[in-house]
Amino acid sequence: MTAINVIELRRDLHQHPELGLTEFRTASIVVQTLQNLGYRVEYGANTMDAKYSLGVPPKAVLENAKQRAIRDGADPAIVEKMDGGLTGVVATLQGKQPGPTIGFRFDMDALPIEESTNDTHLPVSSGFRSSYEGNMHACAHDGHTAIGLKLAEVLSDGNFSGTVKMFFQPSEEGLNGAYPMVKKGVADDVDKMFCLHLGMGVPLGEVVGGLEGFLAMTRLQVEFRGVPSHAGASPEEGRNALLGAATALLNIHAISRFGTADTRVNVGILQGGTAANIIPYHAKMLVEMRSEVAEVNLELRRRVEQIIASSADMHGLEYDITVVGESTTMKCDDELIDIVLEEAKEVEGFQTFTRRGSAGGSEDATYFTRRVQELGGLATYILVGSPIPAPHHNEKFDIDERSLILAVNLFTRIARRVLR
Amino acid sequence: MTAINVIELRRDLHQHPELGLTEFRTASIVVQTLQNLGYRVEYGANTMDAKYSLGVPPKAVLENAKQRAIRDGADPAIVEKMDGGLTGVVATLQGKQPGPTIGFRFDMDALPIEESTNDTHLPVSSGFRSSYEGNMHACAHDGHTAIGLKLAEVLSDGNFSGTVKMFFQPSEEGLNGAYPMVKKGVADDVDKMFCLHLGMGVPLGEVVGGLEGFLAMTRLQVEFRGVPSHAGASPEEGRNALLGAATALLNIHAISRFGTADTRVNVGILQGGTAANIIPYHAKMLVEMRSEVAEVNLELRRRVEQIIASSADMHGLEYDITVVGESTTMKCDDELIDIVLEEAKEVEGFQTFTRRGSAGGSEDATYFTRRVQELGGLATYILVGSPIPAPHHNEKFDIDERSLILAVNLFTRIARRVLR
Amino acid sequence: MTAINVIELRRDLHQHPELGLTEFRTASIVVQTLQNLGYRVEYGANTMDAKYSLGVPPKAVLENAKQRAIRDGADPAIVEKMDGGLTGVVATLQGKQPGPTIGFRFDMDALPIEESTNDTHLPVSSGFRSSYEGNMHACAHDGHTAIGLKLAEVLSDGNFSGTVKMFFQPSEEGLNGAYPMVKKGVADDVDKMFCLHLGMGVPLGEVVGGLEGFLAMTRLQVEFRGVPSHAGASPEEGRNALLGAATALLNIHAISRFGTADTRVNVGILQGGTAANIIPYHAKMLVEMRSEVAEVNLELRRRVEQIIASSADMHGLEYDITVVGESTTMKCDDELIDIVLEEAKEVEGFQTFTRRGSAGGSEDATYFTRRVQELGGLATYILVGSPIPAPHHNEKFDIDERSLILAVNLFTRIARRVLR
């Protein structure tokens, strides 16, 4: 077996971006690589509790994704065990001496963004642009997964006292990948938990020991049902689901700012209607709300639900609201931040060492870290800087691949230090 | 060859409803039936001028529809000649003596409505509910096509002086089927043109000799393009296409009523956004406007276009507007109304004879009738009553099949009378 | 006493335009003129039942209007009896012989429009522009009242068999002037009722014997009450009445057109909020809906009320809805139309004689005509043509004063004919 080239691996993953809960090819590679390295590997129903899975894609979508993954090299037997979107992977390796358990969490999913075809975009000029049209790794998870596997390779020597446990999580973007893993209990034996992100506007050579400020988040799927009617002959007999949805959309965005906490609302998707001459009698929306304070996020949700109910009433519609994703807030432990910064100072290439930072988005890694902390363990979330030519979630997003090597070296030192 | 059973034929068509410009199975049956009856039959590029075709479905949709049609019995050779949505059929039969040309126009397309599964709905209880899930003959075009073919059978004896010309038109619902046929010149030699509709709230036994009041109609497809951004980290960097679209939708519906003419507006479809956590950067709308006065319809279009332009400006969006369907108004000729009512009085089963009626919807048969009238011919649009358990375009719409026989008998008499 | 110059009188009234229920000066002139002519004159509480008065202006507004009227020549004693907006006047004259009772109804109120100052506008160039800034006779009621008084003068000779009864009605624009008069019973003894309008796009010399098509109308006053809060420090604690009102406004205008009848909706007034830095906690709207079919108007009202209720719920507001004006539809009697057209043919200056016409607006004269018809009498509504340089309710609206004389002559002939 030849050593993993972290950059080549990242580029292969970049070229095959899979959306949340359909990471069949990615997870299959993860499973096989870790098995080959001698780890004990669990996946499918052993790593995710299906009854806590939210927002699982429809059967046809899963089926297509599975076929595509197998076509592009995934192991059919592994893929089959991941059916129903159970694409999480957990790998464990006992060190040569006993000791505590360290956990590392990496995310694997991509985004529904069409990657740029501009040849100033490195994946284009270097030939590893997404081959799955309409999907793109625009948030560095390709890098995260590659780092995780390279780290696994380095640590496969077992030269440490304790246990290394690695979590490869699906659907971070959907915020519905971590929750069913944590509910399955996979993180219950972890003593010290480390999570990772690359990029986020921080320059190469800078490390942030404890990234916090993640926003509590709720995602609601909304369905409006009206009554169809011919738009020319008898429009008044229809009940217009799109009028209800558009009214809700505007008013959701118009929810008051809060004096007590930063908030976000977004109606990310709206789809409704069937034909030009039929009063639209069906509409679906995907709504997201966030706040840095969990209680404020609850109040946002209450207001969104009221707006939806009233918009439906206003237009004589029925409606359903379903939660399809959630995350919470986090607090990094000082003791782990100390470790991160001390070890980073020993890694060539880091020059700037920041204790704490604040993120603007949401992260369901927070379910892992909260669980570990609840059970008396410690946790932190590390940011490794990387220049990005365009913002996260943009069609020209990219990372500086030198950050991959910095991250592998840092995490290796952290593992050896914690399991010393 | 056994005689056509108009009710069985209608039920077969009902069970295989095909959307506008994809009527491959229906048109294939029409072609073969008419050829067997001895008519000269034209179809494909001989009946429709592709450069006047608006709103042709994407290649993949056409391909799927062709495969399905062939699977369900369509002739692959005929289907192939109809590629690109050229599903119009024109059949001609010379009578035993010379004389004028009479034209009959029938429409073949179905609607994107999911048919009711309630067993009080006759197609359910009698086993001919749509087998093409999501599509439905909810506007009686299955009946129209069956009537046309039965009429063709009856007239195939050639016992008349002149020429019978039958037009089987696609995509009346899309209002984009008649226009490319008329532009091809297929109606240029018609002296007297008769069109037909069943139902429309008129009871069994009533006939309306001249149905008018069709609304001039324009359909616009609109595309908004914004800028994606992460909804949590940097929402302000996005340009939100759904906010623009929802603003446009509400304001389009809020366009003033006119004191000078009846009007209609509908945003039949709105689809936008890609994910909950990305500011939606793309949205599409299908907008329809109508008026009983052609100039007012133009003014409606001007206002809709202004609203779209301003909504885009408001939210920093780019946009495109494309016309995808159009129809005009009509005026029925007294001489033909006289003929219709006189002949109807000779058909057993008609008791009520109404000269003129006013429809609320739009019809692109108006392109046929206007063309015939422009060239000095006469035209009318006949309504044959039929009880309907639910409005047109409703999932429980149905017709009383006795009206099929009444219509065949009436049209036969009209043909023999005009070509006497 | 010198004879009334109908043009001078009209110009005086034009210069002193008074809004609905504040026509203190106008009504005072009407009372005094009619008393001088020998009519029995009733006004104040004798002509209007206050408990059916809707939308009476606040005390301060009434008080100001009364002061202004007195300042400009109104009789203080008469004005005082009209307090509370009871500005209707009814005058009766018995002819020399007994006979039936003929009724004539004229309206007196002006509009809250600022009259043009452009010197192409006749009232400007001829020096009789409104001296009550912000108010204007922009719907010809100044002409109607002048015609009524001149007609009264001509008929004061008593040379007829029966009774002449003249109704000078306030607040036609508010549609709240006729109802309390009719409820008082003032029209109960009328056998034949004639109403009048000038202008409406019909040319000089044309008369329409029966103007119909008035729309049933309802006016609702809406109040939203929220919660104030500081817009910078704690906006989330407010409940924003203007967000509720704006949502209602857009959705009211977006109510579906009806296939069954022509409809209108208008939010004529919206006022809310108190300061830039306070979440607006109060808003008021005046909403109007109309239809040519009374049942459709009821359904419009139901939808408006639902939209208001849902907009309030959506934003945590309380609300009240009050009816402040109403009118109904009308049907003119053939027998009276015959009389109108026959007599018009005898008046020099009329050349075009139209039986029936259709109006687009609403009229509360319909309460007078409906009451007369309910009790077995006959009624019609006459339109006397007059060129208008700008539409009704426009700041440059004006009438051709020759129409005043035509109308007086026509009405005189009608009175003598009916009371022959």
Added chain:
Amino acid sequence: MTAINVIELRRDLHQHPELGLTEFRTASIVVQTLQNLGYRVEYGANTMDAKYSLGVPPKAVLENAKQRAIRDGADPAIVEKMDGGLTGVVATLQGKQPGPTIGFRFDMDALPIEESTNDTHLPVSSGFRSSYEGNMHACAHDGHTAIGLKLAEVLSDGNFSGTVKMFFQPSEEGLNGAYPMVKKGVADDVDKMFCLHLGMGVPLGEVVGGLEGFLAMTRLQVEFRGVPSHAGASPEEGRNALLGAATALLNIHAISRFGTADTRVNVGILQGGTAANIIPYHAKMLVEMRSEVAEVNLELRRRVEQIIASSADMHGLEYDITVVGESTTMKCDDELIDIVLEEAKEVEGFQTFTRRGSAGGSEDATYFTRRVQELGGLATYILVGSPIPAPHHNEKFDIDERSLILAVNLFTRIARRVLR
């Protein structure tokens, strides 16, 4: 002359609340009191540069306010010199020895809120509820002014080295009172500037030495002008200003949150339309935007202006936008915070000593402090805690009057310390 009772004085001011730029009675009392105490007092055009005055109320409003002030005891001569809304007062006293100049700034204006009539509200039960119906001191400025005058009295002994300069500022709520004073140069000679607020959710006995986090603010007055038309007869000829305004209102509230800074938007007032049956052709809005970052506030303003322009275009309207108020951000100087906290520790009644706090609202005292700092001086903004039974700007807002005495004592010590 008897000593000032700060509580009685505050209650008198509370009972006579005057809106921004109409503080004629308040300012008259301030002028007379300070003159009696021996200060050199400037006011009217000597303290405010009229050409930098924004949002001055109309003449009629000023006139009414002046009459009311004179009726309630203001000196007519003083009031006259304040015409045009020049109600700012500046008082100077030289100490017995030379030294630096200390500045104190207090605000005097009230809010357009109707004060509660509930007898649990102290001003009700103790008989000093607002006698100016619809206005209320709901932000403690009555207390600030009373503190300022009592402080002036205490310092009138001249026992200090240097100069005391006191600024009594109008219209803090309008954010248009400080700017014309600062532009007049009144603060140019101040070395150390102290501002004050009571309440703001901080308990009695707590003092915050440096209150920051004020939001940069801009207030825009917007006018939309459309075209009137009769809402029944020809609604399509109107251009509806309220549809434009409601569209703007919803979209202004829907402006994206910013990842880079906290923001606020509010449409505080919307007024439009004239009558139920006229398409509303005029509307006015008062819009406010704020951010903790001045550049973000500029971007908010750009977006608001774009929304207004597009809403106007959408509905065929003309529009104007006028800036009527502005404020900026601030930074408190450490040296003054030290002084405040050290002196507060010597005042009986203070137990909690907080260095810095963050406010959520806006303050135009920031123009005073920025000017002093620009010229090399120092500035801070002190918060003196007081329990409040309801939020600022609420109809039940009140302060604990014990905080008045604490504030006077603290400010006295600060003055003596700085001018030691």
